[in-house]
Amino acid sequence: xxxxxxxxxxxxxxxxxxxxxxxxxxxxxxVGDLADRQDNAIQLVARLTVDRGKILGAGGTVLxxxxxxxxxxxxxxxxxxxxxxxxxxxxxxxxxxxTTTGLEASLEDYLTGANTNLSNTFSQELDKLxxxxxxxxxxILTLRPALQSLALxxxxxxxxxVVALDAKTGAVYAMASSPTYDPNLIEQPNGFAKVLRIxxxxxxxxxxxxxxxxxxxxxxxxxxxxxxxxxLDSGAYTPSSVxxxxxxxxxxxxxxxxxxxxxxNGPEAFGxxxxxxxxxxxxxxxxxxxxxxxGGEKILEYAKxxxxxxLPPLDTPPSASQQSGLYKNGKLWFPKDSNQIDPGRLAFGQxxxxxxxxxxxxxxxxxxxxxAEPKPYLVQKIVASDGSTVATTSPQTLGHPIKASTAAExxxxxxxxxxxxxxxxxxxxxxxxxxxxGTAELGLGTVYDAWFVCFAPANNPRFVVSVVVEKQPNGFGxxxxxxxxxxxxxxxxxx
Numbered sequence: 001x002x003x004x005x006x007x008x009x010x011x012x013x014x015x016x017x018x019x020x021x022x023x024x025x026x027x028x029x030x031v032g033d034l035a036d037r038q039d040n041a042i043q044l045v046a047r048l049t050v051d052r053g054k055i056l057g058a059g060g061t062v063l064x065x066x067x068x069x070x071x072x073x074x075x076x077x078x079x080x081x082x083x084x085x086x087x088x089x090x091x092x093x094x095x096x097x098x099t100t101t102g103l104e105a106s107l108e109d110y111l112t113g114a115n116t117n118l119s120n121t122f123s124q125e126l127d128k129l130x131x132x133x134x135x136x137x138x139x140i141l142t143l144r145p146a147l148q149s150l151a152l153x154x155x156x157x158x159x160x161x162v163v164a165l166d167a168k169t170g171a172v173y174a175m176a177s178s179p180t181y182d183p184n185l186i187e188q189p190n191g192f193a194k195v196l197r198i199x200x201x202x203x204x205x206x207x208x209x210x211x212x213x214x215x216x217x218x219x220x221x222x223x224x225x226x227x228x229x230x231x232l233d234s235g236a237y238t239p240s241s242v243x244x245x246x247x248x249x250x251x252x253x254x255x256x257x258x259x260x261x262x263x264x265n266g267p268e269a270f271g272x273x274x275x276x277x278x279x280x281x282x283x284x285x286x287x288x289x290x291x292x293x294x295g296g297e298k299i300l301e302y303a304k305x306x307x308x309x310x311l312p313p314l315d316t317p318p319s320a321s322q323q324s325g326l327y328k329n330g331k332l333w334f335p336k337d338s339n340q341i342d343p344g345r346l347a348f349g350q351x352x353x354x355x356x357x358x359x360x361x362x363x364x365x366x367x368x369x370x371x372a373e374p375k376p377y378l379v380q381k382i383v384a385s386d387g388s389t390v391a392t393t394s395p396q397t398l399g400h401p402i403k404a405s406t407a408a409e410x411x412x413x414x415x416x417x418x419x420x421x422x423x424x425x426x427x428x429x430x431x432x433x434x435x436x437x438g439t440a441e442l443g444l445g446t447v448y449d450a451w452f453v454c455f456a457p458a459n460n461p462r463f464v465v466s467v468v469v470e471k472q473p474n475g476f477g478x479x480x481x482x483x484x485x486x487x488x489x490x491x492x493x494x495x
Contacts, residue, residue: 053136089210135385151176159202170374220440223349249288291347305401361466368461437477450480
């Protein structure tokens, strides 16, 4: 080979290397910057030529995949969602114009193959230079499609949400939000406008919002799990501590009444009761007095231990979640001193306290797992197009908000709720269920948000379920939401 040919060959190799490095930088490491430029036509065309990875439910059910198109010698792909209404708020959508939401957004780098190992990146860049299709990674979720379908069926189109978790690992088995929608509509003419018009039976919930993570509801008496945890863990009370219940608690010179009793004229009145009986029968006056004694600051301290005032860490984008806590004028608010708190009403989940179904599920999971709070997750595994494993999720613990002994006491008290208290509708023959009802006042007379949070089997917890159904006439948690939780638990337990 003469020197001139050698020089040409070396120059060609240098240019090829420079092209590979440049392409790798702009389409891999700088992909975030490019993605922010929605008007970048090159980026949009490049997106359409990538065979975006599939999103699969547990067991292999395809939740998101592609349609292949061939025109003028160019192969492109557009997204489709075979499961339709099943979990759009979790999966999200990816449009030809580059708009992404849900897991489609937070897992963008994996789904487009940009966030794999270096050898895969190099190989893909060679494929691009050679005109070959780049294949993204497939994502396998913890979501169980049959359970997700059951949860939506049980909600019956009513506004609300269902969350089901593995009690020990935090794996999310169901995350259903109603009203729901078909993400395939998004790319159709006027499809997005049609989705925006879906409001559900409550009349004001957006189908685009994941009510499980971003729906903020007064938790009502389910919040008594937090108050009881603060009362027991701090040593201020024991389950056998005695209270006198005349049917109300006096706070700031006014009566704070118990819930109405259909068998009596007016609020319930139990007389002399213990703390565990107050929990079992969800007696507001008992918890009002607990709140007055330990103070609102102590209750909020324990709420923060459980994760209130923080975004629960999840695989979906942070923008798809809301922080639980006290809200004022639509904004998260933390009081500067105890004089700004109504401790009696806070103790049973009122006084501007708002919580997401996921947050209340995590409170129950902490009790179920002996005081350890699991980190929730939706992504089980990420697999490259060649079948190799790119990443797997290992269960993690967020912390230990309460002592194991406190969790054991709360577990037993929650079992009493289902055995003979306000949650008997959640009883499953042969299975010990631990639960807590909630009937949250909305200022709409006898229209309530109905809650039920539970786990089972109580002696060795495996599954946690959180249910909220919005704006239900006479919507007591025990009659509206407990049966839904029972159906979910029965499916999980195989009973």
